[in-house]
Amino acid sequence: MKNAAQLKPGEIAVIIDVDNDHPSSHRILEIGFTPGQEIQFISGALFNDPMAFSIRGSIVAIRKNEASCILIKPKH
Amino acid sequence: MYSDQTETLTKKRIPLITLVGQPNSGKTTIFNFLSGKNFKTVNYPGSTVEYYVSRILSKHAVDANILDSPGIISLVPSSPDERLSVKALHSHPEYGAPDLVIVTVDSSQLSRHLLLVRQLQDSGFNVVVALTMIDILHRKGFDISETKLSQLLGCKVVRINGKTGEGIDNLLGAVKEGITSEQAGRRLIETRTPNSKRKEKLLESYREIESIENEVLFTLKSAKDDSRSSLASINEQLIVLGNNVRNRPDENTLRLDKILLHKFWGLAVFALIMSVTFTLIFWLAAPLMDLVNDGFSIASEFAFQALGDTWYGNLVSNGIISGVGSVMVFLPQILILFLILGLLEDSGYLARGAMLVDKPLSAIGLNGKSFVPMLSGFACAIPAIMATRTISNKRERFLTIFIVPLMSCSARLPVYALLTAFLFPPEDTLMGGIAMTAIYLFSIASSLVIASIANRLSKSISNLNDPSSFILELPAYRKPKLSVVGANSFNNAMQYVRKAGPVILYLSVILWVLTYFPNHTPQIDGAGRSEEEIVELTNSERIATSYASYMGKFLEPVLEPIGMDWRVGVSLVATLAAREVFVSSLALMFKVTEAGDDIQNSLLDAMRNAKIEGTGMKLFTTATSIGLIVFFVFALQCISTIAIVRKETGSWTIPALQLIAFTGLAYFLTYITVNGLRFIGVN
Known part of the structure; x- marks a missing residue:
């Protein structure tokens, strides 16, 4: 399954789930990355890490490794 | 009742x-x-x-x-x-x-x-x-x-x-x-x-x-x-x-982020903002710092005149007023730093800066959130160490606290200014500037190397299961509210004064006691000398026979290998109160009086003529001056820093480690520098 770390700049996707086993999963859910939400990969720092996503009208930066626990499907 | x-x-x-x-x-x-x-x-x-x-x-x-x-x-x-x-x-x-x-x-x-x-x-x-x-x-x-x-x-x-x-x-x-x-x-x-x-x-x-x-x-x-x-x-x-x-998200923000978070332009803007910040901290603050300095000099002079050349006159003017002055002189710089940090934060940029440096910093065991504390460390380690509280990972937080004292805080600036002025004639502002920049780059590079070594060592010692994380909201850009930022900067700066002030004040008084007693009124043969010369001789005779000099002489065997003598030793002991005290204490040790115009030039002259006692060897050479700079880059000389690290980490382990590792390293590298330079014929 695809995860958010594999998105290309500008790409939009819908969250299916957040992997519970990742240590940051709870904070990621809390900050708004919940199933059903649409995210867009805005821009990445060097080596695309951390990555900035738009989520629920905000921009949130998370590490690539943390983005990999957000499971996604392409929009439509 | x-x-x-x-x-x-x-x-x-x-x-x-x-x-x-x-x-x-x-x-x-x-x-x-x-x-x-x-x-x-x-x-x-x-x-x-x-x-x-x-x-x-x-x-x-x-x-x-x-x-x-x-x-x-x-x-x-x-x-x-x-x-x-x-x-x-x-x-x-x-x-x-x-x-x-x-x-x-x-x-x-x-x-x-x-x-x-x-x-x-x-x-x-x-x-x-x-x-x-x-x-x-x-x-x-x-x-x-x-x-x-x-x-x-x-x-x-x-x-x-x-x-x-x-x-x-x-x-x-x-x-x-x-x-x-x-x-x-x-x-x-x-x-x-x-x-x-x-x-x-x-x-x-x-x-x-x-x-x-x-x-x-x-x-x-x-x-x-x-x-x-x-x-x-x-x-x-x-x-x-x-x-x-x-x-x-906000469209304006998305548009701005196309540039500010761009892989190359983003870094270029980041570098630009950092250079402007540093330039402002140093150049904008300089005239204000002079003003504060002058103010305290006048107050000290006034107290001395009013109370006379008595022990309490000396205590008030040299111990208390100068002690307070040594804290207050950094206030403009700290205020400007807080102001710039506040503006960057309020505009929404600071979070982006943290994001841009997270990757390189995490490679050496730090976190993007270490960025703000490290930046603050260039003004003063105390607010910087308090700023590490936003780092959720304990190891990363402690590692940030560990290296913050290596950031070139503003108290080192007067010392570097004096020593670069000694190395290059004051007319040569270009070389002076290059030397100063080189010192700063050297201190940044060494702190990063030390962080990566400390990271490896701490990993091999403890195997904490404390996963590293970087989750940070990048707020929408907006025009900063100057009144709010101003009020907060002022408040933060006042907090610094309240925290650091008392410690530096007590230490200044202790230091004054050590340099004033026991021989507080030495007998000077005044025949054929002007009043000024008598004051000068009295001061230097008093200090040469003071408790501080015993300490300096006690330290002499340690200082001799790095090309210093007991007088530099006393000044180094004095830096425990605050690093910048080094300059004024050198002036005291080398019989420089404030009578006359420029204290820095007369101090430089005195340094050029100073000889290691008992030998004909010059004390301050190119080799020993560079050695002293190296010493100040690494040594942990600030008691307030030790106190705040103890408070923030909850134990003496980290401050003790810092004291031993940084001061030991400083001594070792100074030894290599001085003797290496002497060996290749630089003197």
Whole structure:
């Protein structure tokens, strides 16, 4: 399954789930990355890490490794 | 006795209102509106987390205390900072449980911010919602119905304009009602959701919030066409628009981020902003620092004249006034640093800076969030170490604290200025500037190397299961509010004075005692000498026979290998109070009087002529001056830093490690530098 770390700049996707086993999963859910939400990969720092996503009208930066626990499907 | 008792019985407890909100939700602005500028900071006992507390301005006619707290994302904490905030929210050790909580909610990020409101309500808090950032919501093309939101949440909702203060009256009305309601006195029960249920509970809250969001937001266009009451039809439109538009971040921000977060341009802008920051810290502050310095010199002189050349005259002028002056002289620089940091933070840029450097910093065991503390370290290690509290990972936080003292703090600046002036003639400003830049780059490079070594070592010693994380909201760009930033910078700078001031003051007095006694009135043969020369000789004779000189001479065997003598030793002991004291203490040791014009030039002359006692060898050479610079780059000489590290890490382990490792390294590298340079013939 695809995860958010594999998105290309500008790409939009819908969250299916957040992997519970990742240590940051709870904070990621809390900050708004919940199933059903649409995210867009805005821009990445060097080596695309951390990555900035738009989520629920905000921009949130998370590490690539943390983005990999957000499971996604392409929009439509 | 009797009257005391009645007083306690009749004295009504002043209601407590706590301000809660996510970072960047406009909390501080509301606090400033309610409190005016009469706030004081209070510490959470046993820690250094600060709270602002104030009585609500009397013109608002609400008698209550208002407590500001650091921003939190949820009631489930994930950093030491948040843990304390959440704990203090439930029951503040000094002020008790709040009668009312005002939650600031950024209306342009409604769903994310409503989560905290829901959690607070679930925990039984008496809540009033203050909607902020309506202008950004409007920019997105939406408006919000606070009456509808109030119905759905079951609490009062007030919209606030952070720029004009519009809505504060309504907020006060809601507050007045809230603190007299029966909910106000209720006991709070700290609810804990078991880990296995946490995700489920969170998703349920978010689902509920999303349906609320759908009902309260409507497009601006329709708001103009229809009246606000016809929400049903508006909501129909909203469904057509779908979530996509509403959940777009601020367009201006997205456009700016195309450049500021660009892989190459982003870094270029970052480098530019950092260079401008440093230039301002040094060049803008310099004239102000001179002013403070001159002010204290005059005061010291005046005290000396008034009290005469007595022990107490000396104590007041040289011990106390100069001691206080040595702290105050850095105030302009610290103030400017806080001001720039405040502007960068308020504009929304600082979070981006942290994001851009997270990768390189995490490679050596630090975190993007180490960036702000490290930057602050260039002014002073004390506020910098306090700023590490936002790092949730303990190892990364301690590692940041570990290397912060290696950042070239402003107290080292006068020392470097003196030594580079010794190495290059003052006319050669270009070489002086290059040398200074080289020293700074050298100190940054060495601190990074040391961080990576310390990271490897700490990994091999402890195997803490404390996963590293970097989750940071990048706030929408906006024009910083100068009045708020200014007030906060001033407040932070005052905190620095209160923290560092007393320590430096006591040490200055101790140092003065060590350099003044026991031979405080040496007999000088005054025949054929001018009054000035007599004062000069008295001073140097006094210090040459003082307790400090015993210490210097005791240290001499250690100093000799690195090309120094006991006089430099005394000055190095003196730097324990504050590094910049090195310069004034050298002046004292080398018989430089302030009589005449330029103390720096006369000190430089004295240094050129100084010889190591008992030999004909020059004391200050190119080799020993560079050696001294190397020593100052590494050595941990600041007692205030040791004290604050002890306080922030909760044990002596890290300060002891720093003291031994950095000072040992400083000695070792100075030894290599001095002797290496001598070996290749540089003298």
